[in-house]
Amino acid sequence: MKRIALVFSIFALHARGAHLHLRQRIALVFSIFALPLFAQDEEKEEAGLFGKEAPPLAEVLASLRPDETPPEPVTWTSPQGAIVLHGNLLGDGRHLAVVGTNATSFAVGDKSGWKLLSRLEVEPAWVPADKAPGEVGYFRWNPPQQPFTLKDLSGDDIPEVLVVIDNGHSLSEYAIAAKKGDGFELLAVRSKDVEPEIRSGLMAAVTETSGHKSWWRGTTFYRWENGVPRETAAFICDGTDPEISRHILVRYAADKPPRAYELKWADGVCILRRGHWQSGVTMADLEDFATVKVSTNPDADDLAALSAGYALLFERITGLPGWICLEAPYNRENYKPLLADLKLVVEGSPEAKALLEKRTGPTR
Structure with a gap:
């Protein structure tokens, strides 16, 4: 819709330009060339699939069996579009799920259902397999299809969870979530561009x-x-x-x-x-x-x-x-x-x- 409005604006400006003096026309031309760039910046600010509104965690996990733990971590996309990595992620026997929407949430599942452990205010960046980066607001870099990686960075045989995030709409950055108690905490350290x-x-x-x-x-x-x-x-x-x-x-x-x-x-x-x-x-x-x-x-x-x-x-x-x-x-x-x-x-x-x-x- 923004691009359609921009096209009409450009045509209208050209029409008015016929009655303008030379200096005004020059300024007009620069304005016209700048308009698509500004529009793209606005779209980049909306990068991500959910924006401010995201489905509740219970709704995202409603169709994922909490009491069936896959032997190896599995990536799953919910009907609402949220990306989920689940399984025995830490090797402690629990069925854990990392859920990506406009934040990163951690939940544990058992026969009683799913329970929220931690919600970290860090938005994962990923592109669904059926979409191009520009369709979800990424114009200068290509996020992965799955933003979560398990990696032991502390040497204690308990993996940390790396979360790919959008660093200024142009580079990837890796946030690090570490186990704390039954849940997770976000570390202050981040790694730019590479894990x-x-x-x-x-x-x-x-x-x-x-x-x-x-x-x-x-x-x-x-x-x-x-x-x-x-x-x-x-x-x-x-x-x-x-x-x-x-x-x-x-x-x-x-x-x-x-x-x-x-x-x-x-x-x-x-x-x-x-x-x-x-x-x-x-x-x-x-x-x-x-x-x-x-x-x-x-x-x-x-x-x-x-x-x-x-x-x-x-x-x-x-x-x-x-x-x-x-x-x-x-x-x-x-x-x-x-x-x-x-x-x-x-x-x-x-x-x-x-x-x-x-x-x-x-x-x-």
Whole structure:
């Protein structure tokens, strides 16, 4: 209906334009070209299948047997259009259902019927198999047909539930629901664009991106404590200037403010400056910390040697295995073989030398 109204508006404006002066006509043309864009923005704001009105949970689950638990998780679409993942989801014998409407609800079923456990105010993003993304309001990205994934991120053999959500109508984002008591709670941590994963016992989540422009990307690493993920380190790759290889490394400690380091590379030499990381690729209060020359096997590929160099610096500064900050599988595979010949020659304060030149570290 909006598009029909827009067409009539455009024809009406053209008709009026015949009587306008040149300057007014130019303004009119720009207005006409802008109108479809604004209309699309309005439609994008309505992305999703239900909007503000969604069927009640009891109505959605009315035709799903609560006392028949499938042995493996099953995806089911209710007659009302809600998406449901159900089964013995946590391995505890309960028949659980994750229901997606304009929120994410968790219910448990038995012979007495379905009971609501938790309702989380996070709207899953998905596209039914019989529809195109634009039909449900998604114009710049393609949500999956099923927005729920079970994944153990804490290492306790109880899976968390990942919920694909719409991050500004242009990218996916993964919200994380974790078991709490008989129900679930929504964690503050979210991962942009890709699912969070486990690396060397830590949860890795992409927490910083520049969106579709791919100017920067940052991963934060979390250690779970008492059922809550705590920040341990972050690593941001900055590609805003194609002529400069720049990274930001952040180290977190429970009893101290986080320490952030800027790494700039040129010809096998890294200039480290220390300061405060603000967000994205922005640092403040930078001060010189060290100059590090990285040497390795002369036959090594230049990119692999560079990646191994910043991975080793990540390891020395954070105490975590260096490979976990490497996103490309190729660089991960080449990191360990290069370690035997990898050396850091440090110029700087005694503090810098003590931190960066140490030879002992975590298991790699």
